Structures are given as C-alpha cells and as structure tokens.
Amino acid sequence: MQQRSFSSLGFDRALATDGPHVIGARIDNEPGKTQTDRDPIRFRETFMRGMAARA
Numbered sequence: 001m002q003q004r005s006f007s008s009l010g011f012d013r014a015l016a017t018d019g020p021h022v023i024g025a026r027i028d029n030e031p032g033k034t035q036t037d038r039d040p041i042r043f044r045e046t047f048m049r050g051m052a053a054r055a
C-alpha cells in the first residue's frame with residue numbers, strides 16, 4: 001500500500017492521539033466463521049471481572 005493511501009485511512013490520527021480507537025482490516029473475502037455469543041450475563045460477569053482487576 002502506498003504511503004498516501006495509508007495516511008488517508010486515518011491510521012496516523014489514531015496512532016497519534018489517545019484512544020480508544022478501533023481499526024479493522026479485511027484479510028480475505030470469506031464471511032466470519034463464528035459469531036460471538038449474545039449472552040448478557042456472560043458480558044456482565046466478564047466486565048465486572050475486568051473492572052475488579054483494575055481496582
């Protein structure tokens with residue numbers, strides 16, 4: 001990829017400023033193999049464990 005194209009995607013801004021930033025990249029033309037479970041209880045428990053680790 002040319003330098004000009006890389007800069008136009010906004011990576012330079014994301015790397016130069018405080019986040020959070022999300023950078024996604026397509027690596028092939030196939031759809032995703034699986035989907036994340038949509039379990040609200042699991043989300044809450046994982047989040048709370050992560051917050052406890054920061055305290």
